[in-house]
Amino acid sequence: MKRRPNYPAGAGSLVWLFLVGLPLYVMLGATVQSRSDYAQNGPLSFPDHFTLDNYTGAFGEGFGRYLLNTVIVTACVIAIVLLLVPPLAFAIVRSRSRLTSGVFRLFLLGLAIPAQAVIVPMFYLISKAGLYDNLIGVILPTAAFCLPISALILSGTMRDISPELFEAMAIDGAQPRQIFFRLVLPLSKGGLSTIVVFSALQAWNGFLFPLVLTQSESTKLITLGLYNFQTEHGINIPGLLAAVVLSMMPVLLVYLFARRALVQGLMGVGGK
Known part of the structure; x- marks a missing residue:
């Protein structure tokens, strides 16, 4: 036809x-x-x-320092997520106890709590801990709000691993730690890439926590540094847009290199 x-x-x-x-x-x-x-x-x-004066002028407005702070926060958030989420997801998938299931359901309640609802007690806790106006005070709550969805994504990816593979390694005498490192992690690259990109986006584009939990110029992130292009005499729109382009380039590059694994990881959410 x-x-x-x-x-x-x-x-x-x-x-x-x-x-x-x-x-x-x-x-x-x-x-x-x-x-x-x-x-x-x-x-x-x-x-x-x-x-190209707008791009060079952005660094004259302190963009380099804001970029470095944002890179530090993003890298630390990703490290915390990768350290905590894979063992948690493995325990959720492989354990059959009611305690693990209950903890997972309680853990997922974080998906229903917006950051705006807890920003006041969060400010109080960070201040009492002596972390106000410190990058650590931004890293910890940002990573905490990335954990629930990251655990959901990675546990869905791990559920797609064939049970026969687990049984074969167990018959060969492999311990849970060996199964985790030799089987689960290599077959969960899609889910790992997904939570890395998701956590990086949350940390890189975060605005509320840096706004409330930081104050000085030395701890500003990119999202707050863009305000420097707004003065009492007006807004430097070309300079502001140049800073926006510079700020989105690192995340765009991460997405371009990890897009295939990102799509595969999202397809595995929820398991079979």
């Missing part, structure tokens, strides 16, 4: 491409214009003179 072209689908694709491409064009075009040219020509104009 001869296939006829689907014109409505093609038209819809063009509309979707326009809706997605226009904001990207406006953002990237503004970053290579001077502030005066942007104010004079408008956001939709094509740059007459290309300049």
